[in-house]
Amino acid sequence: MSALTIPRAALITGAGGFIGGHLSRYLSARGCEVRGIGHSAMSREECAALGISKWYSGGIGPSALKETCAGAEIIYHCAGSGSVPLSLQEPMTDFRSNVVATADVLEFSREAGGIPVVYLSTAGVYGKADKMPICIDDPFRPVSPYGMNKLTGEALMRQYGTFFNVPGTILRLFSVYGEGLRKQLLWDASQKLHRGDQTFFGTGNETRDWIHVSDAVTLITRIGACASPQMPVFHGANGEAVRIRTVLERLAACYDVPTPIQFNGQGRPGDPSDYHADVTASLALGWQPEVALDDGIACFADWFRRDMAATSMAAPIPRGRL
Template identity: 40%
Template sequence: MKQALVLGAAGFIGRHAALALRNAGYTVTGIGHGGWSEQDQRAWGVERWHASDITVEALTTYANMPSVLVQAAGSGSVAFSMTHPVQDYSRSVTTTLAALEFIRTEAPDCALILPSSAAVYGNVSTLPISINHPLMPVSPYGAHKAIAEDLCRSYGRSFGVRSAIIRLFSIYGPGLRKQLLWDAYHKLKAGEPNFFGTGGECRDWLHVADAADLIVAAVSHASAVTPIVNGGTGISIANRDVLAWMAAALGGDCQPRFSGTQRGGDPIGHQADISEAIPWGWQPRRQLRDEIPAIVDWIERGAF
């Protein structure tokens, strides 16, 4: 069978990517931090799991000669990068460099898929955001993703390493124990509905299963030219609407209140231009409003 390697396979995006790859016919090896029972790792499509730092040496030892490598390791948090910028750099940049060097020296036929982030764009004046928009990240997280992208392009130009970059927008789904939906549930449930911002801040929300399908679609398009696509729905939703939907799903009278204060590192508005991703035979299938009840159900069942 085809071999795939997922770095950070125990993480939110990594495990969904692993499952999507398994369903596409790959045998999946995972490397990264975190302890998994064999039952859990198999449920997420991971045949072999190695708890390890991501280094060239570890990849050489455990990778099993993949034809696809998904670099899903990283902190996944703007807030973490604001308080721990050095650690965020290591998790995003150093791991990407190790993956590229492993491919250059040990697996030249392997394609690298990099789930990057819309955070590379920073604050923008016009929406939707094209992949050709200048990169002006406003957080270390975004800056580090931009550096990882540059490394992919550099290894493509210099060594012919094939890669593809997906700039993911706001990823959500059952299993994510942080960010707006998780916080909103707990604050609204506790009757303490105080949130940063004005409520007018907008995001483009992409379900993690749709993101995983886009990662699989990227495999056949990876090249030394390093194509880039946005991963979103093309629809921008105001935070006040998201929180209103969550409040309605909880069936209570508690309504969100906004501080009017912008949190450092957070852009004001995002909306993806997904015109480059559609020709890959992919399109988003889920909408946030329809998925919020499932997220509420997951939290209330304690299925963490």
Template identity: 40%
Template sequence: MTKRVLVTGTCGFIGRYTARRFHDADYYVIGIGHGNCTQDDMLQWGIDEWHVSDVTMDALKVYAGDCEAIVHCAGSGSVGFSLQEPMKDFERTVLTTHYVLEYIRLYSPQTKLIYPSSAAVYGNQSVLPLREDMVPNPISPYGVHKKIVEELCKMYASQYRVNVAILRLFSVYGEGLRKQLLWDACQKLSEGKNVFWGTGEETRDWVHAEDVAQMMLCAMKHASEECPIVNVAGGEAVRIDDVLSCLFEAYGRKDAPYFGGQVNVGNPNHYAADIKSAQEWGWKPRIEIADGIQRYVRWYLNEGQGCISAGIK
């Protein structure tokens, strides 16, 4: 029998990469969510079945039957949005995941849940690298909501024997991402601008979406009633000014980024992950940040600008 997986938020950035990785591993991929998913998109991203739908109990009862796993990529993906719309962020993140957990409990106890959480649950910590056993200290609604979901997952795993794996994603990037630092930087460069928030000394731990998707697949073997939590990152703190300098070079610019010093509310200044647990699962990041930035700039120059002129988001 063909293995089946349901990927929620399939038209989203991480959802697309996840769908393609599972398809390449011979899974029949069912996608639900919102967005314009054409036949070409389905072929490109390995989506075998696509349904426009909210993530609700009724939708899960219709589309998630006989699935080996649900990879719940739907939900809010922005600290900024959570600051502006905290209730909507709660609904998209917490309520949708509660539906998934309750669906598994009531109707499909053999189905595993792979949940992409976020490094935002850590908040500001005094010690780096960040380890999974640290006490969460989120500083944004986005991080708080991710922490609530993690607690729900642990409760359903311990009380109802739902098999769960939680992946704390750090700075995910890759071709097709139309928000956050790399996208904003490319847009500014296309307009001849070079001024950025912060000081440039802030650090992030970057991981390409292809590596994240591989970890989603790897987590299938480890989802359990123990509800393991692992960091998914490159395992290296990289300064923002180094990232942008690399991007400027790939873009063909001879100048350097300038930083205005404004504080980016809701985001810690420094991130670096301990990825030993993920490595013990047999996973490691394969795409170096310099190579990933070059790939991103090529995508932007060849396709991303066209998306802007066509009004595509």
């Protein structure tokens, strides 16, 4: 069983992003000195809100890593593109974000004497799996450049562990959601429902294994203590397959939007129909997901309503109209 260990100082790549930002706040609130690297500039106030003591904008590279990582006990590599459509439209952009940046992080770790690296991978490395739930040692069949590039990042992790003794661990995340995520299913669906559009891609019978970002963050923190040159692998999920139709109906109910939800029967390129994770290894660490899906969806809907009121809407949005 792995203890929940909070490092004294940590570097988070992509600390201004969705998962990286939640991780930054979580660690900082527990006394960790958080340094961050990202592409965008960040004001002092924005850094303070995320609990980041030092921020480097301009992306990941040798100079950025040297400037921000001095004294850090661990690197949480949260940066990278997370978009299947973008990987199909701009494959080199995805390659640089998910492969080149990972190579830079690992080479820096090697030169610095082996700073542990926690690598956020994806269920997309499995592609269209033959059976459910998916086990950690199941075959890899990525169906998008994104999945292939994340798998390449995993291979780099193993290369640096095997040949250079760099310690690390790999977390294959399934469907991470939560307040602040301005992309993917819940965000896109909330916008569509707001416009009065209740028709979605697929059949509705596709399944995903959801994990709230707060549960993902506690798992990321816990597996850091497992880092070794053997690169142990864990799944970030709840261990439950939920139909897309069910998720969208629950979301619509939060907005008092009448159902039924409609589906057009068309699939999206690069999207497997089903995902369901075996989370045995994660549970063995003493970690447990704490946010029930119904509660997480309700919190997301409340946040979305507030976000819409604060940005694109001039006044608060009443229930029944988002």
